[in-house]
Amino acid sequence: MSDVLDRLYEIIIDRVNKKPQGSYTVELLDKGKEYIARKVGEEAVETIVASLSEGRERFISESADLIYHLWVLMSVEGVRPEELYEELRRRMK
Numbered sequence: 001m002s003d004v005l006d007r008l009y010e011i012i013i014d015r016v017n018k019k020p021q022g023s024y025t026v027e028l029l030d031k032g033k034e035y036i037a038r039k040v041g042e043e044a045v046e047t048i049v050a051s052l053s054e055g056r057e058r059f060i061s062e063s064a065d066l067i068y069h070l071w072v073l074m075s076v077e078g079v080r081p082e083e084l085y086e087e088l089r090r091r092m093k
């Protein structure tokens with residue numbers, strides 16, 4: 001799990017550094033933090049709707065969209081996945 005999330009973050013950072021054409025991540029980054037933060041909210045709502053009325057497959061798909069957009073926002077915040085894992089570890093009972 002964290003392996004996939006770590007790789008996703010590294011790809012996002014690569015897009016930040018190289019800004020290749022046709023990259024959706026670069027498109028998001030160009031639109032700025034406020035836009036990306038709003039996208040996280042939008043994807044969260046889509047995840048809720050999927051959970052309540054659209055079935056398991058849509059829930060998985062929307063959850064993945066949510067995590068991807070959250071990861072892009074984390075890159076803007078300069079927060080690495082390890083810091084998030086650490087916070088989750090700290091809460092473990």
Ligand SMILES: N=c1c2ncn([C@@H]3O[C@H](COP(=O)(O)OP(=O)(O)OP(=O)(O)O)[C@@H](O)[C@H]3O)c2ncn1[C@@H]1O[C@H](COP(=O)(O)O)[C@@H](O)[C@H]1O
Pocket residue numbers: 008011012015022023024025026039064065068
């Ligand atoms: N995991 C994802 C991922 N999940 C979702 N999305 C995109 O997120 C968008 C979400 O769809 P929406 O309908 O909400 O948004 P939209 O209508 O396309 O865009 P808006 O106009 O609403 O902003 C879609 O365009 C998806 O393609 C993703 N785009 C990229 N990745 C990962 O990011 C990496 C880099 O991608 P690029 O930056 O495109 O090279 C890829 O290798 C993937 O691993």
